[in-house]
Amino acid sequence: MRLVTVAGPPSCGKTSVVAKACGALRELGRSCAVVKFDCLQSRDGEIYREAGIAVSVVFSGGLCPDHFFATNLEEAFAWAAGTGAETGIIETAGLCNRCSPHIRGALGICVIDNLMGIDAPEKIGPMLRLADIVIVTKGDLVSQAEREVYRYRIRQMNGRAVIRHVNGLTGQGCADLAAILAQAPDIKTVTDMKLRFSMPAAVCSYCLSETRIGSRYQKGNVKKARFAGVSDG
Amino acid sequence: MxxxxxxxxxxxxxxxxxxxxxxxxxxxxxxxxxxxxxxxxxxxxxxxxxxxxxxxxxxxxxxxxxxxxxxxxxxxxxxxxxDADERFELQGRLVAQLTQNMNFVLDLSVRDFVLTHALSREAPDPQEAARRVIAAANSLAGEPFDPGVQLTQLSGGQSRALMIADTALLSWSxxxxxxxxENAGVDKRRALDLLxxxxxxxxxxxxxxxxxxxxxxxxxxxxxxxxxxxxxTGEERDILARLSEMERETTRVRALLRKGEPLS
CATH class of the missing domain: 3.40.50.300 (P-loop containing nucleotide triphosphate hydrolases)
Incomplete structure (x- = not known):
């Protein structure tokens, strides 16, 4: 099955873009299955189902969404492959800007929108820097000059990615994206493949549902920050 | 790719x-x-x-x-x-576009914005290109703005003037x-001549x-x-000349009214 990971900040249009691109693929007789990793709740399953796309939505709940994603990749791949789809797309919401879901050897897509501020491409970090394709949405809401300046900033952060403008509402540009998805690497199994960027290390008291604030409650892998002019304790 | x-x-x-x-x-x-x-x-x-x-x-x-x-x-x-390759190369390059958009959203100063745009468009002398764009924008806008001001603080007319000057001078599409x-609140005739x-x-x-x-x-x-x-048609050209004359007169009267000068 061809494998694609899609990541991006909340509300940037990931689901709209993926659903439209899958729709364009289906018109060419090529099937997709989508696994959506989310945190606590999501209505995205309905959007995919309405578009006639096989979808499975899973929630990290009390766990770090990044770790939850990594620990469920084999199963996600198996489910998508089990639907008989030619292309499996894993859409991840809730990944913090520290993280990137992209896998070496699979197609990695980052979705970002034109309204996020000029420093967004830098702040978004590895999910953009390590992507193969950067999709920019909401370009219809800004001037052409702003689109170009924003694109330039994305290019500075990621020198090799293909950058495309897509309108998630009208679907403009989704046919091009579908053509790219149709060429994603065909993979037999994700077992033994590697993430492009390591997940954050954790296991502290807060990982174990601690809610109280204060050093006395903190155990395990705890890192104290160094604030301006004050040394850490 | x-x-x-x-x-x-x-x-x-x-x-x-x-x-x-x-x-x-x-x-x-x-x-x-x-x-x-x-x-x-x-x-x-x-x-x-x-x-x-x-x-x-x-x-x-x-x-x-x-x-x-x-x-x-x-x-x-x-x-x-x-074909797919041509579409790829041309996306965003074939046309320069001036939409009805009257506001900027990016959090940058005018100078940094235009300079970055000049860099992205591979202008031979980006500093000089940016200076020309800002000067042209100021000649179109009612009230001139400082290059150090944030894009989002420009008035509708100033934003529009900057978009027009940028499109006219930084684009090779x-x-x-x-x-x-015409909705711009800028000098329409000068804007059109520039474009x-x-x-x-x-x-x-x-x-x-x-x-x-x-x-x-x-x-x-x-x-x-x-x-x-x-x-x-040729007849329409004559109508255009007449309307243009009326417009010049309107512009003249408006300028006088703005300055508080007597209409003569």
């Missing part, structure tokens, strides 16, 4: 002898009358009520429509569909699309009779599609 930005030099050297928008369909799915062919050095005006499909037409050109937009139109370059220049100082394909969506008559031909829109094409 090559990317649009990296293929800039190649795209810059190339200008099509014609752009064709194939006939699409209107909002009810009825087929449009015929194809529209646009050529360099030719000004085409788009007319019709709000919502009749003028902006959609411009957007179809800008996005190199390939049947993937609501109108179902396709853009042909020199009479043929661009072979086609120029203008949507509603038209080149041998480009120019398409203007407008409700303004002077702008409409400045065009070589007019496409009239209805219900999302082109209903008819009208070529400017």
């Amino acid at each position: 090559a990317d649009g930005a990296d293929a800039g030099a190649k795209a810059r050297a190339w200008a099509p002898a014609s752009l064709t928008l194939t006939a699409g369909r209107d909002k009810s799915g009825r087929p449009e009358a015929g194809d529209v062919v646009l050529r360099p050095g030719e000004i085409t005006a788009l007319l019709g009520p709000t919502g009749s499909g003028k902006s959609r037409f411009l957007s179809d050109i800008e996005s190199l429509a390939c049947g993937d937009t609501p109108t179902g139109r396709r853009l042909l370059l020199d009479g043929r569909s661009p 072979p086609a120029l699309l203008i949507d509603e220049i 038209l100082a080149s041998d480009k394909i120019v398409v203007i969506a407008t409700h303004d009779p002077v702008l409409a008559l400045s065009a070589d031909r007019r496409l009239v829109f209805e219900h999302g599609a082109v209903r008819m094409t009208v070529v400017r």
Whole structure:
């Protein structure tokens, strides 16, 4: 099955873009299955189902969404492959800007929108820097000059990615994206493949549902920050 | 894979002898009358009520429509569909576009913004290019602005003036699309002169009779599609001269009123 990971900040249009691109693929007789990793709740399953796309939505709940994603990749791949789809797309919401879901050897897509501020491409970090394709949405809401300046900033952060403008509402540009998805690497199994960027290390008291604030409650892998002019304790 | 930005030099050297928008369909799915062919050095005006499909037409050109937009139109370059590689190289490069957008959203100063844009467009001397754009914008805007001011603090007219100057001076695209220049609160005549100082394909969506008559031909829109094409006649040129004269008079009186001077 061809494998694609899609990541991006909340509300940037990931689901709209993926659903439209899958729709364009289906018109060419090529099937997709989508696994959506989310945190606590999501209505995205309905959007995919309405578009006639096989979808499975899973929630990290009390766990770090990044770790939850990594620990469920084999199963996600198996489910998508089990639907008989030619292309499996894993859409991840809730990944913090520290993280990137992209896998070496699979197609990695980052979705970002034109309204996020000029420093967004830098702040978004590895999910953009390590992507193969950067999709920019909401370009219809800004001037052409702003689109170009924003694109330039994305290019500075990621020198090799293909950058495309897509309108998630009208679907403009989704046919091009579908053509790219149709060429994603065909993979037999994700077992033994590697993430492009390591997940954050954790296991502290807060990982174990601690809610109280204060050093006395903190155990395990705890890192104290160094604030301006004050040394850490 | 090559990317649009990296293929800039190649795209810059190339200008099509014609752009064709194939006939699409209107909002009810009825087929449009015929194809529209646009050529360099030719000004085409788009007319019709709000919502009749003028902006959609411009957007179809800008996005190199390939049947993937609501109108179902396709853009042909020199009479043929661009292949995937060409589409790739041309995306965002074929046309310079001035939309109805009156506000900036990016959190940058005017100077940094224009300078970054000049860099992204590979201007030979970005500092000088940025200086020229800001100077031109200030000559169009009612109230001049400082280059250090944030983009988002510009007034509607100032934003519009900056967009016009930027489009006119930083763009090397072979086609120029203008949507509603008259709503701008800027010096319309100067803006148009600045924009038209080149041998480009120019398409203007407008409700303004002077702008409409400045065009070589007019496409009239209805219900999302082109209903008819009208070529400017000699008689219309005379009407244009008369309207232009009236407009100059209006401009003169407005300037006097603004300064509080007596009308004479």
